[in-house]
Amino acid sequence: MYKVAVINGDGIGPEIVKEAIKILNKVAAKYNHNFEFKEVLMGGIAIDKTGSPLPEETLEVCKQSDAVLMGAIGGPKWDTTDSDKPRPEQGLLGIRKGLELYANLRPVKVFEALIDSSTLKKDIISGIDIIVVRELTGGIYFGARAREKDRAYDTCDYSRYEIERIVKLAFDLSLKRRRVVHSVDKANVLESSRLWREVAIEAAKDYTQVELVHQLVDNTAMQLIRNPKQFDVIVTENMFGDILSDEAAMLTGSLGMLPSASMGTGKVSLYEPCHGSAPDIAGEGIANPLATILSAALMLRYSFNLEKEALAVEKSVEQVLNKGYRTKDIMEEDKTLVSTEEMGTLVAENV
Ligand code: IPM
Ligand code: MG
Numbered sequence: 001m002y003k004v005a006v007i008n009g010d011g012i013g014p015e016i017v018k019e020a021i022k023i024l025n026k027v028a029a030k031y032n033h034n035f036e037f038k039e040v041l042m043g044g045i046a047i048d049k050t051g052s053p054l055p056e057e058t059l060e061v062c063k064q065s066d067a068v069l070m071g072a073i074g075g076p077k078w079d080t081t082d083s084d085k086p087r088p089e090q091g092l093l094g095i096r097k098g099l100e101l102y103a104n105l106r107p108v109k110v111f112e113a114l115i116d117s118s119t120l121k122k123d124i125i126s127g128i129d130i131i132v133v134r135e136l137t138g139g140i141y142f143g144a145r146a147r148e149k150d151r152a153y154d155t156c157d158y159s160r161y162e163i164e165r166i167v168k169l170a171f172d173l174s175l176k177r178r179r180v181v182h183s184v185d186k187a188n189v190l191e192s193s194r195l196w197r198e199v200a201i202e203a204a205k206d207y208t209q210v211e212l213v214h215q216l217v218d219n220t221a222m223q224l225i226r227n228p229k230q231f232d233v234i235v236t237e238n239m240f241g242d243i244l245s246d247e248a249a250m251l252t253g254s255l256g257m258l259p260s261a262s263m264g265t266g267k268v269s270l271y272e273p274c275h276g277s278a279p280d281i282a283g284e285g286i287a288n289p290l291a292t293i294l295s296a297a298l299m300l301r302y303s304f305n306l307e308k309e310a311l312a313v314e315k316s317v318e319q320v321l322n323k324g325y326r327t328k329d330i331m332e333e334d335k336t337l338v339s340t341e342e343m344g345t346l347v348a349e350n351v
Pocket of ligand 2: 242243246
């Protein structure tokens with residue numbers, strides 16, 4: 001039996017998670033597995049119900065589980081510039097830190113069926129297969145910060161150890177891929193980036209089969225649009241990874257397609273779509289559940305070692321798209337518009 005902690009979160013979170021669970025239940029029935037789901041509170045809804053974006057019980061349940069499946073969190077209701085007020089995002093950052101999920105994997109692949117919904121030219125994006133490896137528990141997200149009257153600062157702080165483990169993870173990943181790693185930094189300006197580069201060069205000595213390319217983050221932002229096919233594995237610090245992965249996601253046409261896996265020192269990993277909680281369309285039944293469904297596939301692969309099952313889900317998504325079914329965000333002429341729930345059912349039936 002696999003124990004899965006489920007964080008619905010806010011906005012479209014509950015709708016998309018429901019569809020991912022539908023798919024996991026289908027996988028359970030078809031391949032004879034048993035998933036036990038336990039819902040826990042995090043984000044805005046947790047603030048409303050308990051006063052805290054990450055109640056102690058939530059972290060405890062997650063730690064006792066085999067994996068965590070998450071929707072999305074946040075919304076205008078909890079937006080504030082008052083640093084004394086709780087924010088939904090603190091829940092997510094707290095869970096990443098609490099489970100020591102230092103590596104965030106964001107695979108970017110283009111579905112041929114969706115190639116026309118990208119804003120880029122077909123021949124630029126056709127066949128891209130990139131994985132962004134984002135450091136997730138360090139850097140400016142967690143460094144010292146303060147507000148003093150009319151001044152404020154956030155610090156980008158990295159230790160050799162933190163850089164080494166994420167860079168090595170990227171090298172290891174690349175061994176099963178095309179063996180090119182782009183290490184992205186801002187070493188022409190930032191001291192933390194100079195340490196990053198130094199550690200990357202050192203780590204590379206154990207991976208002589210892998211080509212290591214250092215790239216400045218502003219250049220990477222440009223290269224992703226100019227010639228995305230040059231990339232295989234991109235490894236970078238927390239905030240650069242946050243920004244670049246949104247950009248990379250749009251190569252595929254919609255942020256609604258991009259899954260992610262966050263893993264770390266312990267056995268519990270967390271799976272969530274890269275997109276946010278889209279409060280503007282919450283409850284309308286039009287959200288795209290595919291990024292969450294694909295995140296569930298990553299859970300099958302990485303946490304439970306169920307490769308065949310993961311592939312079955314990914315194939316099913318591809319086939320449903322090939323048949324012309326689309327949620328609103330990826331809708332094109334001549335295609336069949338379906339709701340969040342219908343999309344989930346189609347993918348489940350097709351597994
Ligand atoms: C992401 C999100 C989060 C981040 C927010 C919600 C805190 O943008 O997972 O990319 O910045 O890490
Ligand atoms: Mg982000």
